[in-house]
Amino acid sequence: MFTIDAHLDLSMNALEWNRDLTRPLEEINAREHGLTDKPDRGNAVVSLPDLRKGNIGLVVATQIARFVSRDNPLPGWHSPEQAWAQTQGQLAWYKAMEAKGEMVQITDLASLENHLHLWMQDPAPSSAKAIGYILSLEGADSIVNMDNLHISWQNGLRALGPAHYGPGRYAQGTDATGFLGTKGKELLREMEQLNIILDATHLCDDSFWEALDHFNGHVWASHNNCRALVNHNRQYSDDQLKALIARDAVIGGALDAWMMVPNWQRGVSTPQEMACSLDVLIDHLDHICQLAGNSLHVGIGSDLDGAFGREQCPYDLHSIADLQLLKEKLSKRGYSNLDIQHVFHGNWLRFLRRAWGN
Template identity: 75%
Template sequence: MLIVDAHLDLSMNALEWNRDLTQPLAEINARENGLTDKPDRGKAVVSLPELRRGNVGLVVATQIARYVAPDNPLPGWHSPDQAWAQTQGQLAWYKAMEQAGEMVQINNLQSLQKHLDLWVDETPSEKKPIGYILSLEGADSILSMQHLDQAYEDGLRAVGPAHYGPGRYAQGTDATGFMGSKGHELLRHMEKLNIILDATHLCDDSFWEALNHFNGAVWASHNNCRALVNHNRQYSDEQIKALIERGAVIGGAMDAWMLIPNWERGKSDPKNSNCNLDTVIDHIDHICQLAGNCLHVGIGSDLDGAFGREQCPYDLETIADLQKLDGLLALRGYSSTDIENILHGNWIRFLKNTWK
């Protein structure tokens, strides 16, 4: 079955982790043998060949570059100009992948339909380009609204105003506070350009403010449920219901600490903690119960989002194992129509409604 994954940090992996994603996954991990600069070295689960093997033919792929003020201890760039330059390097990588025939940008109804037609024909998936919708995770790198115009011309179709900590336009995970006039200007310009608001990572204050000041399309590309894992990174039932009322789709993320309670980074083990793909379905099911249907959930895996096999479901060796969700959802009593909606249909319907 075709799978749409609404959140992958592909360019970050290519440029900051220095992974050649065109190569087989075993070669990517072998190249990192002995490296210790990042906790997930040698444990990657994402590559372009594995996406094809898993029939993950369409992804939302990010640009990401956080600005950090002198008093901000988080990793990031020391000026917004540097953050902008980093996103432009990431854009150049996506363009290089297009030129190599590895990927193709999807940015309107026509390109979406053409790509879907390609991925449901009878030709082998290993010959097909991965379709990507460009998204910006954290808006710190947007120097001005003219830069947002340029980004839109380059294909940007979704923006999350904040990532972790305080941001230039909104406050993110583990932060508190509101967006203010600068954030409102960003929302107005996004609405004018028909850019999707990605509510993921907005702190509670900024979340409600964003929904109150933005009248365009909203999704949460990779967000799980606070009722199951009590942390501000997750969304409360009230927030999930508000997203459902806005017609949003919420992508189930696969970072172990977002799936099960009491995960300790660098200490907990997925197998010993019983963190598997069924725990992803627990979050998906919770959203379905709140909605009363299966029309507002999808996959937003965040796999290789600064973590690897050490911190993802133990029954997922590569991103191709997302195909296991088909059978696991069926065992939970989901119908074939429900499963199709969760694995691709809801995201596609959302895009068609947004771009019509």
Template identity: 70%
Template sequence: MFTIDAHLDLSMNALEWNRDLTRPLEEINHREKNLTDKPDRAKATVCLPELRKGNIGLVVATQIGRYVAPENDLPGWHSPEQAWAQTQGQLAWYKAMEDAGEMFQVNNLETLEKHLALWNNGEASEKKPIGYILSLEGADSLITVSHLERVFKNGLRAVGPAHYGPGRYAQGTGAVGKMTAIGHELLKEMERLNVILDATHLCDDSFWDAMDRFNGPVWASHNNCRALVNDGRHYSDKQILELIGRGAVIGGALDAWMIVPNWQRGISDPKTMKCNLNAVIDHIDHICQLAGNANHVGIGSDLDGAFGTEQCPYDLKTIANLENMADLFGKRGYKDIEIENLMHGNWLRFLRRAWA
């Protein structure tokens, strides 16, 4: 089944992890077998050939460059200008992938329908480019609000104002407080340009501040449920209902600590913790039960977002295994049309409405 993944840090993997994502997965992992600089070395699950194997023909692909103030001990860049340069290097990689025929930028209804027609023409997917919608995870790298229009012209179509910790525009995971004054300006500019607000990573205060001020399209690219894993990174039922009321779609994430409670990074083991694809579906099903339908949730895996097989469902060895979720949804009692919506239809409906 055609599948959409609404959150992949492809350029980060290419430039910061130095992975050639055009190569087979086994080759990428073999090349890292003696590296110890990151805990997920030789445990990658994502590359372009594996996306094709799984019929994952469209993804939301990120740029990311976090600014950190002197008192902030999170990893990040020491000036917005450095963060900007990082994201522009990431953009250059996406453009290089386009030039090589490996990827295709989807940024409006015309390019969306053109890409869908290619992927659904009945031919094998081995040679087809992966469609990508460009998203900015954390807005710190926008040196000024006026930079948004510049990146919009480069194809950027979604922005998450915050990432982890305090930010220049909003407060993210682990922080507290409303959006900043320039964050409010950013929301106005996003609304003017019809840029999608990605509510992912906004702390509770900034989330409600954004909901009060923003009238454009909203989604949550990769979020799970606080009712199942009690952590501020996830959404409460009240927040999920707010998003449902706004017509949002929420992407179920596959990072183990977001799936099962009491996960200890670097210590816990997916199998021991019973972290599998069914546990991911528990979160997706919870959102469906709140909504009363299967129209507001999909997949936003975040696979290889600084973790690999050591910290994802044990029954997933490669991102191509996302296709197995369709059968698992069926075993939960979801009807065929509902499964199609969960695998791709909800994201497509959202985009067609947002870009109309």
């Protein structure tokens, strides 16, 4: 089934992990054998060939670069200008992939529909097709000022999450508290004028509610799970999920094990011992469907290359292509074929057609 993944950190992996994503997974992981500088060395599950194997023809692909002040212990850049430069390097990688015919940027309704025709109707094998990508910015710290936002839009930016982990320049993120402030509200106003999608993912509770109050554009949560199942501020409460549903948002289920099962200990727990399988993702998706009363607000936002790999993802997933296993699992849980289409691509497409159709 044609699949949309609403959250992959492809350029971060290409540049900061030094992975040649045009190569097969086996080759990428073999080249990392013995490396210990990253927690997931040798455990990658994402490559462009494996996206094609899984019929994942469209992704939301990120730029990401955090600014950190002197008292912020998180990794990041020491000035917004450095963060901006990092995101521009990431953009250059996407452009290089376009030049090579590996990827194609999707920015509007016409390019979306042309790409869907290629993947869903053209009989050519998936291995011969470019992966479509919608450019997203995860954390707005690199937006030095609103001129940078306009430059980013011209370069194809179509979705933006104002914060990532910790305190941000425009909003507060995971494990932080607090509100948007004047700069955050200005960012939302400019995003609304440019029709940039607000990605509510990672916003702390305070900033989440304030953002919804001050932003009248289109909202999604690209990779979020349910606090009712894993009690941590990274997940969203039922009230937050209901608020997103009321805005006709789509919430992408994420496959980072610590977000899927409670009591995960990083570097200690294993997917097998914690019973973290693809069925657990369906638990989260089903929880949202029960809140909504339908299957119209869930999708896939795997985050499968978000600084983890096989050591911290469902034990029955060895490659991102294995997302196709969800089809049979959803069917066994009573989901109709139409429901399954909604999860795999239909809901994201409905959202994009509405957002870009005006």
